[in-house]
Amino acid sequence: MNFEHLLFAVEDGIATVTLNRPKALNALNSALLTELSELVDAIAKDASIGAVILTGAGEKAFVAGADIAEMQGKTPLEARAFSQFGNSVFSKIERMPQPVIAAVNGFALGGGCELAMACDIRIASTHAKFGQPEVNLGIVAGFGGTQRLPRLVGPGIAKELLMTGDMITAERAAQIGLVNHVVEPAELLPKAQEIAAKMLSKGPFAVRFSKKLVNEGINMDLERALALESEVFGTLFGTEDRLEGMTAFLEKRPAKFQGK
Ligand code: DAK
Numbered sequence: 001m002n003f004e005h006l007l008f009a010v011e012d013g014i015a016t017v018t019l020n021r022p023k024a025l026n027a028l029n030s031a032l033l034t035e036l037s038e039l040v041d042a043i044a045k046d047a048s049i050g051a052v053i054l055t056g057a058g059e060k061a062f063v064a065g066a067d068i069a070e071m072q073g074k075t076p077l078e079a080r081a082f083s084q085f086g087n088s089v090f091s092k093i094e095r096m097p098q099p100v101i102a103a104v105n106g107f108a109l110g111g112g113c114e115l116a117m118a119c120d121i122r123i124a125s126t127h128a129k130f131g132q133p134e135v136n137l138g139i140v141a142g143f144g145g146t147q148r149l150p151r152l153v154g155p156g157i158a159k160e161l162l163m164t165g166d167m168i169t170a171e172r173a174a175q176i177g178l179v180n181h182v183v184e185p186a187e188l189l190p191k192a193q194e195i196a197a198k199m200l201s202k203g204p205f206a207v208r209f210s211k212k213l214v215n216e217g218i219n220m221d222l223e224r225a226l227a228l229e230s231e232v233f234g235t236l237f238g239t240e241d242r243l244e245g246m247t248a249f250l251e252k253r254p255a256k257f258q259g260k
Contacts, residue, residue, distance in 0.1 A: 005032040006039060007057065013050040014196045015043055015098075016189075022058035028086065028111045028143075029067035037089045044096045047259075050204065051196035052096065054119055055103040055189065056112075062104040062128065063112025068137065083142035086111065090118035090144050094215060097208050099199050103192040104128045105185065109167070114143040117152060120211055121195065122179040124170035125188045130178060131167035151218060153177050203241040204259040 001008060007018035017039060019026040026032075043049050056062040066086070074082060093100055093115075102108075102119035108130050116122050116130075124130075132145045140146060141162060150158035153176045161168070173179045183191045199207050209232045217225035236242050240260040248255035 001039065001042065003035045003039065005029075006035050008039060010049060012197070013048060013200055014053060014193060015046075015049045015051070016053045016055065017043075018055050018057050019063055020057040022056075022061070024067065024069075025061035025064035025107060026056040026058070026112070027064050027067040027069075028115070029070045030082070030085070033086055033089050037085075037092065040089065040092050040096060043098065044092075049098060050200040052098050052100045053103050053189070053192045053196060054093075054100060054115070055192075056105050059106060059185070061106040061112070062102070062108040063115055064107045065110030065112055065133070066143065079142070086114075086143040090115060093118045097211075099196065099207060099211060101192045101196055103188050104130075104170075104179065105188055109133055110141065110145070111143045114141060114145045114148065117148040117178075118144065122173075123181045123183065123188060123192050123195070124173060124179040125185040126170055126182055127185065128170040128173070128179075128182075129167045130170070130173045131165065132162050133165040133167070135163060135165040149178075201257075203236075203239075203245055203255070203257045205236055205239055205241060206245075209236065 005019065005021050007020050009016050019032065021027060021032060043052060071079070071082065099121070100119040102116040102122045104116055104122055104124040106125070106128055108116050108128060110133055113130050113132055132141045132149065134141050146162060149161065157176050170179060170182045174182050181191060213229055213232060217228060220228070241257045244257060245255045
């Protein structure tokens with residue numbers, strides 16, 4: 001697949017998607033979002049890909065937000081359509097069957113922070129910076145920031161970030177639970193690959209359903225969410241992988257999962 005604004009590589013079942021507009025700090029314009037949408041659809045259907053890493057080209061930015069130059073001329077109707085399209089792409093990423101890890105290599109601002117939040121896990125380099133600076137432009141976060149940020153860090157801290165537009169360091173992002181790990185820049189992709197490989201070595205159904213249960217359960221009341229968990233728990237007992245996992249434990253050997 002050839003893209004103008006994305007780089008795409010697969011190694012050992014791990015796909016790496018690099019957002020590639022470094023001169024504009026990888027800002028999200030319609031063309032990039034359209035390509036990302038197509039690539040996400042293709043990866044989601046590809047059984048040979050077990051995990052995805054999303055990162056930004058260059059040393060400075062993961063994504064510095066939606067493309068302000070493109071947004072400037074939009075009418076209210078066009079802005080709503082742009083937001084709806086961005087939201088649909090990010091939701092698609094959130095619902096991909098494979099685990100998705102954001103390797104945040106620099107600025108993750110506005111739509112960039114929102115894109116990282118649509119991923120399952122965020123690893124940041126020490127010089128990454130996070131923020132929702134939309135209020136500086138007189139707008140609100142339009143790609144899910146007002147909803148995913150409070151779910152990740154709680155409403156108080158989310159409101160502070162959304163209402164001041166302040167940028168925070170990777171270290172502070174880790175303190176508030178916005179990122180999982182902070183590592184030196186040279187360690188960023190290796191760390192993301194290490195976590196992806198670990199997930200790939202586990203029971204594939206178990207990993208995929210763990211993601212689905214968290215994503216769906218968080219929007220349900222506890223009783224319904226627990227009932228869903230029990231359903232999935234029972235269903236997995238019908239898989240060969242479950243039998244292999246438990247047998248391997250009892251035989252004191254590593255499990256060989258087949259995704260069956
Ligand atoms: N869009 C377009 N170009 C951008 C950009 C962006 N978000 N961020 C940076 N660039 C471009 C700069 O214009 C500059 O281009 P040239 O002048 O070289 O042509 C180049 O990238 C390098 O940027 P700087 O020269 O500014 O670099 P600095 O190191 O001085 O500063 C910075 C880095 C990240 C602090 C700064 O670039 C910055 O503040 N950027 C804007 C960050 C920002 O405000 N991001 C949030 C964007 S708003 C919605 C839909 C979506 C959204 C909201 C509503 N609806 C439709 C309702 C989402 C909104 C956002 O994400």
